[in-house]
Each structure stands twice: as structure tokens, then as C-alpha cells.
Amino acid sequence: MAAPDADGSGFNTVWERTLLVELRDEADNAVGSTPRARERLLMTLQARAPEPRRRSPGGGPAAAAGPLAPPRAQPRASASAYRAVLSSRSDLFFVFESDAIDRRTYSGALQEAHDLTTPFEGLPALLLSLAGRCDGARPGGGGRGGATVFAVLLLSACASRARLTFVEDLDIKFVELLSLSFAPRPRRSVEAAANDRYSRLAARAEAAEARLGALTDLVRRRYPGLLVQFEQQAAEREAAAEAPAALAPRGATAHVAARRAGAGAARPEALAPASPHTPAAAARCGCGRGGAAARGCWAAGDAGGGSPYCCGGQDPALPWDVCGADEEDENAALAAYYGFD
Incomplete structure (x- = not known):
């Protein structure tokens, strides 16, 4: 309608x-x-x-058809x-x-x-x-x-x-x-429509608030512990909403992060490589990000002072030539290394 x-x-x-x-x-x-x-x-x-049609004083065609004639279907206006x-x-x-x-x-x-x-x-x-x-x-x-x-x-x-x-x-x-x-x-018409929309939303919000209050009272009387659990979950959601969101990896880095998360959960801890931010890993690859004084990734690889790998601040198992490139080339190299298109 x-x-x-x-x-x-x-x-x-x-x-x-x-x-x-x-x-x-x-x-x-x-x-x-x-x-x-x-x-x-x-x-x-x-x-x-449409405006209603005015009947003529003579009765129109319907009156001329006679009282026993069946009524004809009028076209839909x-x-x-x-x-x-x-x-x-x-x-x-x-x-x-x-x-x-x-x-x-x-x-x-x-x-x-x-x-x-x-x-x-x-x-x-x-x-x-x-x-x-x-x-x-x-x-x-x-x-x-x-x-x-x-x-x-x-x-x-x-x-x-x-x-x-x-x-x-x-x-x-x-x-x-x-x-x-x-x-x-016109401004008056827009203001009237805005007032009507605001009134409807306010009434809907009041009804929802009243319904929530009635439900809260019911849970408080019958299951007090469940109400405490609801309040704790609401506080956790508010804290998570106020906390700053971490920057998610983009492009090939996102695929590498997902691949690394899945592999790290499947392999045992003993076989996991050394952390890229430890002095031992930095001394091995020459990255210097673990706190040890090193000459840099390229120098360590050329001089043979360590393994021909560089953590790049990410993973000791990555090729050493990944480090030192810009972000776009690094993402492409990571994608090629892990087999992503």
C-alpha cells in the first residue's frame, strides 16, 4: 500500500x-x-x-445499457x-x-x-x-x-x-x-521531514532501552551470575573498541604473515628458527636489528662473515637479498620466495 x-x-x-x-x-x-x-x-x-471522473447528468453509457446488463469492468486508473x-x-x-x-x-x-x-x-x-x-x-x-x-x-x-x-x-x-x-x-518541508525522522528514531531508541531494562531485571532476578558475565563481556567490547587497531600487513606481506602463522602453529618449538631480534641471529646474518653491532646485510653476505641469509627484521630463513630493498620489491621477493602470485 x-x-x-x-x-x-x-x-x-x-x-x-x-x-x-x-x-x-x-x-x-x-x-x-x-x-x-x-x-x-x-x-x-x-x-x-488522478482526479475522480464526474458522471454526466444523463447517466453515461452504463445507464443506457439497461438494468439487466452485466456491469462492465472499469479500467484501472x-x-x-x-x-x-x-x-x-x-x-x-x-x-x-x-x-x-x-x-x-x-x-x-x-x-x-x-x-x-x-x-x-x-x-x-x-x-x-x-x-x-x-x-x-x-x-x-x-x-x-x-x-x-x-x-x-x-x-x-x-x-x-x-x-x-x-x-x-x-x-x-x-x-x-x-x-x-x-x-x-523547500526548507520548511526538509525540516518537517527531519523532525519526523528524528522523532521516529527517538521513539525506537526509547522502546529498545525499555526492552533492555526489562530483560536486565529478569536476568538479575533469576540468573545473577549470568548478568555479571554479560557486563564483563560488554566492558571487554568497549575496551577493544577504544584500543587503537594494529596496522594489518598489506599485499604479499599479508600472505606471508598468514603463512607464517599457520606454519608456526604446526611445527614443534625445537625446530623453530631463532628469533630475528636476538643477538645471535643478528650476528649470523649481519642485520644488526637484534642489538649486536654488525656491518649490515649486504656486507655480511659479501664478506662471508656469516650465513648467506638475512632476517630482514622478519625471518632468518629468508634470502639475504630481500633485505635492503624498498617495500614494494621486498613484498614481491617475499611472495616469490613463498610461492604466492
Whole structure:
């Protein structure tokens, strides 16, 4: 069932759909150029019901058919106009709406300009299909699952107008499927919608808090020890969230770290190599990272003062020529040594 719109304009919500949109400046309107940002926006299609038909004083065709004639099925009345609304879940005051699209506007400004074969009654299904095909699409190379349609929202410098364009990527060129003009909603309407959304979220939060309080009282009366365990787990989660996250290895280093973690857990402690940060390992490979004064990795390898291996601050079993290179070459050497592509 269509939901009534909050601004009292007579439009009812038909459907809502999130789609990935490229936000661009109006000056940079070249399709396929580098996007400024990619954000998920909520697209809402609204419809205005047609005005009821007035019966003629003579009774119309139904009265002329006679009282015993079966009633004829009346055709289903479609909407008299549609409009699309773009909003953001992260920004309450980002609300743009298109002009009302009636039959005359659709047949003139849209159907002829974009060579659309879809009738006016099929406009909701057409927009819903285009919005669904935008998920996962990437300009210049298609998208996941064969998606080749993406949406571009051109914003003016002062955000006084916008234009949403659905573009199909054919690998050799870009084809504009449909384009709609948008304007920001009036401030009073935006504030009313923001107030309504805030009130609904506040009521939902109060209901969840009341439910949590009732559940806590129930657990406290019947299982006090379980409540203490819940509180300890909550404290641990808060401490873990506040602690700074360690930098995870990237590229081939991540594969090497995973490989090393699995191998270290499987092999016995006696067969594990010496730590790369011990003086013995540093003296053997010449790395000097274990605290011993050494001449460096390359010098130790060339002079034959130690084993032709270098820990590189990571592993004594790695080839000595890994150390001394930059990060990119080191990652490539590590990947080649462990057999990763």
C-alpha cells in the first residue's frame, strides 16, 4: 500500500530503493571522467492519484445499457503524475525532488528525447529497474554480475539544482538512458521531514532501552551470575573498541604473515628458527636489528662473515637479498620466495 507523503502535496510513496550514485560538479559533466565521490542515496518514487471522473447528468453509457446488463469492468486508473525524491541517510538535509512528470511531460521531454518505448504507466517499473541495475556497476569496465548501468548526479556550484542521469556502459561508448532534473526541497518541508525522522528514531531508541531494562531485571532476578558475565563481556567490547587497531600487513606481506602463522602453529618449538631480534641471529646474518653491532646485510653476505641469509627484521630463513630493498620489491621477493602470485 502506498504511504502518504509528509509534505501534504497529495503524492503517495510507491517504492523506495537505495542506489549507488556518482556525485559530480556541474562543470565536470564529461561522462566517464573521474568521479568526485560515490555515495548510496535513497531514491523514492511518489505518485499522485488522478482526479475522480464526474458522471454526466444523463447517466453515461452504463445507464443506457439497461438494468439487466452485466456491469462492465472499469479500467484501472493510473497515477496522474509521478515525481522522484533523492535523499541521504547520512545527511538529513540533503533532499532533492524532481518536477512532477505527467503524461504530457513524459511524452514530450522524456519519451522523445531518450527514445523510450515504455508507456507512461510503466515509468515506475522503468525507474526501479534502472536503480536496481546501478548496484555494483563501475564506469569504464562494467560491474559485478554484468551490471553496466551507473547513475551520475550533477550538482550545481551552489546546489540550487541537480540532474540525475542513468548511463549505460557499452565498452566502446556511453549511452544516456534517462535523465531527470531535480531541485532542493523547500526548507520548511526538509525540516518537517527531519523532525519526523528524528522523532521516529527517538521513539525506537526509547522502546529498545525499555526492552533492555526489562530483560536486565529478569536476568538479575533469576540468573545473577549470568548478568555479571554479560557486563564483563560488554566492558571487554568497549575496551577493544577504544584500543587503537594494529596496522594489518598489506599485499604479499599479508600472505606471508598468514603463512607464517599457520606454519608456526604446526611445527614443534625445537625446530623453530631463532628469533630475528636476538643477538645471535643478528650476528649470523649481519642485520644488526637484534642489538649486536654488525656491518649490515649486504656486507655480511659479501664478506662471508656469516650465513648467506638475512632476517630482514622478519625471518632468518629468508634470502639475504630481500633485505635492503624498498617495500614494494621486498613484498614481491617475499611472495616469490613463498610461492604466492
